[in-house]
Each structure stands twice: as structure tokens, then as C-alpha cells.
Amino acid sequence: MEILVCVKRVPTVGGAITLTADRRAIDTKASGFTISPHEECAVEEAARLVERFGGTVTVVTVGPAVAEEQLRACLALGASGAVLVETEPGVEVGPIATAAALHAVAAAGRFDLVLLGNEASDTGDYQVGIRLAHLLGWPAATGIKALAMDDAAGSVSASRTYRGVLETFALELPCVVTVKEGINLPRYPSLPGRLRAKRAAITRVPGLESAGASAADVRMTSLRVPDAPKKQATVLGQGAEAVPALVDVLVELGVVS
């Protein structure tokens, strides 16, 4: 089974988010970079499928040259090939152009399955996987929390919960599936894996001048951190002695009669 996993380099966000002076990016002078938890799970899911059915996992990103760091992290987790579609540093690539770039890579290989995170943790566009599926002419399922491949590896059963109901989609391969954290618990990279990742070759595809780049899209003009609610927490007390005051608040809020 040949699997392509799409990942994206994003800042590691810990405490408060600070923006650059032009308010068009997150200030990353003091932060590292990572991929989203959903994508870590996509890589893990692909590695498990290949352990069961054989084949390879190729990981791809559309990003600046430094996104090599994230590709090598994925190689340490079980991917055996990596492709970097290189973009200009500091230039955002919208969801339509990203899907077009991924399509070029996906269509050039013989993949049975393309996995993505349900949404990138930074831009949260919720559409790259579906646009890619349409370009490939493949079926797609999104937001998936459980994936069961049939023994012949010809179809997959993909499920998620929606308003208290379990929704299960049956898809024939080849197909596109976007997954969410919780589908599995990703492994830690092994030492041999890390050594292999250091040496592995990365296929570089030059920056895209494809049709997608000039299409109408959502164009960011500026970013802002939402005003934190100017709250001054009312301290109700210390320990169990605070319980009467706490009950009064619950009554006031209408959750206790």
C-alpha cells in the first residue's frame, strides 16, 4: 500500500501569541516549529497501515526550505520518502494553491491513500483535503477518528461522531481521508528512525507557478489577537471554605435552583 501524508510546518504555540510588527505573521523569534497533532496522527495511521499491508509512506509539505525539519521528524516516525514543494519564505499559500501543489505530487505517484490532518492548526482552512480529492477525482472523508481497512486493502471504513451520532463512511481506494487527534496515540521516534531520518534524501520540487496560485482565494490582510476578556476573577475563597460562596454563584448563574 502506497500512502501519501500531507503535513504543514506551523509555529509551536505555548503561552500568548505575539505578532510581527506588520501584523501579518506570528512572531516566531522565540518559538520552535512543529506539525499539528492531527497530522502526527495521520503519519502514525499511515505507518500502522504499512506495517500491516506492506508498502511505503511518503510525506509531503508545501512550505519554505526550512520545513525540511518537519519532514525529517516524520521520516523518524516511519515515513520512508519525503517531498518538499518549496515556497517563498514569509509568503502565505492559500488553500486552493496548496491543494494544487499537493495534487501535482499526488498525481505523479501511484498512491492508494492520501491522509491529511482535518485542518492545519494555524490557518484552519478546513478544505485542502477535499479540494485535493476533487482534483484527483477520488472520494473523500473528513474529520475521521477511526479508520478500518478491509483485509484486501480495497476499501476503508472511516468514522467520526456528529451530534451524538456515529457516522461511518465506506470508501473505495484510492481515496483521501482527513483525520483528527484521537484516532491513535502516535509513537515516539526510535533511535534508528532518527538516524535514518537524518540521512534520508528529500525530494525538492521547485516553487509552484501553477494555475492555483493566481486563482481567487481568501487573501489575508492582517492578523490580530482577540481582546482577552478583561476579567478580574472574583476569588470566592480558599479550599472547602469557599463552597457556600460557590453554591451562591451557581444559584446566581441559574445552574442550581
Add this chain to the structure above:
Amino acid sequence: MTVFCLVELDGGTVDGGAAGVADVSLRAITLARGLAAPGGLAAVVFGDPPVQDLAAHGVTDVYAVSGIDGYAPLAWARVLQWLMSEPANPELHESAGESSHSAPELPGRHAVVAAGTERGNEVLAHLGAITGRPMAANCTQAVDNGGDGYAIVRQRWAGLLLEEAVLEGPTALLTVATDAVAAVPDEAGTTATVHQVAPSVDGSDLVVRAVETPAGAGGASLATARVVVGGGRGVGSADGFGPLEELAALLGGVVGVSRVVTSEGWRPHTMQVGQTGTKITPDLYLACGISGAIQHFAGCSGAKSIIAINTDPAAPMMTRADYAVIGDLHAVIPALVAALRDRAVPNG
């Protein structure tokens, strides 16, 4: 301008009762109303439409779609594409075009709006792909800029950042953040005209279709619960959740957890509140032993009120809460449970 709103229904499927409009869809309709010309706010419902609810929120036309069995995202997107294409709807588009609206009505401008749920984002992404148009997910504002498109504000990082952007082109496809826009009834809203439509759909658009089975308690009830009792690292173990569950039951709520709890395996991921878990919008979030990582706030900032219980008064959750109790949850929660039980028993 005509705005089509994909409406999701709440309940009614499981127990056979009449379904209402999901709260997230009322929020989406409220945002859509600001874009629509008078008489141009249309709701699209796959199933039996709760017409009064929709009319009360300003909807003037309801399209009740039948003939598609179950949820099939691509088929739903095709129906929206068909509805927004003018030849399919001379009646609606004429009436919207002839409205005596004070603002100049720009020809050829439409919008399709849905709630930023699994289904809403999915169907609109399909619609974007089949029409070749851009789609903006999880918007909090949208205004027709009268020129190259729409000025929007949308959530990034699950709402930790806001993006101001131009959604380019005459057709706006957008979803509305589920935790940032309040649902407001329309004072002028009175009646809506119901149009029964049974579009023909290609079999190929029905290939991906949901088979629905009841799920265990979890993610969904968390998203719609009015009270959520949250537990974090401070709970200390899987067994430590007993008192929190007891408290949640007393308050008619559910338990949610922080990411560390699921990565420790104390509780399943379906209970996780946060950027990569569930976004909650309860009246009360009672956060116990949760320090408050920024990704956790992305999931709980839609709560109307937050009470935090923590041993560390400087924890971010304590400083951003409305009320704080400084102390060990293992002492506070059992005492609170006891106090609530005493209240429930009428004094002899």
C-alpha cells in the same frame, strides 16, 4: 443579494420527536442576515424544516430538500450549487432582485453560509471545489465590500487569532464559527415561504454517504452541554474523576478534560476540550485542576461563565476565569457535592 443558509437540525432523529434548528445554525443565520438583501435570506434544510424557528430568525424562504437518503456531503453540495445557480431559481432570484432595498443591489452576488461544524465545513469545501470558488471557514464577520469580494474576519488557531481577509469573487462561500457569533432572533421576522424541492442527484455524488449509528456519550453532548465540569492534570489519575462526574450529574452537565488527561489515557479523546478536541459553549464551565494552556482556551472561550478551582492562583485559567477558588479540587469538589446534595433534600 440572496444568501442560502445550510441548516443543521438538532435532535428529532433519535427519539422521533420534531427536530429543531441546531443552535450553531441559528448563529450562522444571524451572520447571514447581515449579508442578505431584505427578502433574500433562504434556508436549505435536508429533512423536515422547523419553519417557525427559521422565520423568527429572519429567513424568508425555506427550501425543504427531499429525495436524498441520509447525509452525503457531495450530494448536499450539488443541491446548494443547483439552488444558487440562477436558471434553477428564476422566482427567488427575481424577487430578490426586485426588492426595493435602499442599498444598491449588485448583480450576480450570492452567498452560501453554513455553521462551522464537521458537516458545514465539509459541504462548503465540496461546494468550493466543484464551483472553483474560494471558501472561508469559521468566520465571525462578513460584509460585501461592493468590489472584488467580501471583507471577512475569520478564526485561525481555533480562535486564538483573528484573520482579516478578502474573500475574493462575487460568490461568498463561508462557514460561521460555532463559538463566536450569538444567535439573535430577527424582530421583523414573521413568515417564510416553504419550497419543496426534490433535485435529481447523480449516483456518483452519493458514493460517500454516512451510515448513522448511535454513539456512546462523548463529543457531541460535550459540544452542546449547558454545564461542563472540566478536569485537568490536577485530577491526578483516572480514578480521580469520580467526584467530578458526580458533580456534573448533579448540575445536569457533562465532564470535559484537558489534553494531558487524554494523553495520559485517564479519559478518552472524545472528552477533550480544546483546539484539537471539542469546542464548548456552555453557560458554565467549571475548570478543576486545569492550568489553562492556550490551546485549551481555544476550546472553552465560548463559555458564558468560567469558575476555576486550582491550587495555583497564578495559573492562566485562574486569571481568565470569572470566579476562582484557590485550593485542591480533591477537597473542594466533594464538599461542593455534599452541599448540593443537602440543598436537594428538603429540610425536615
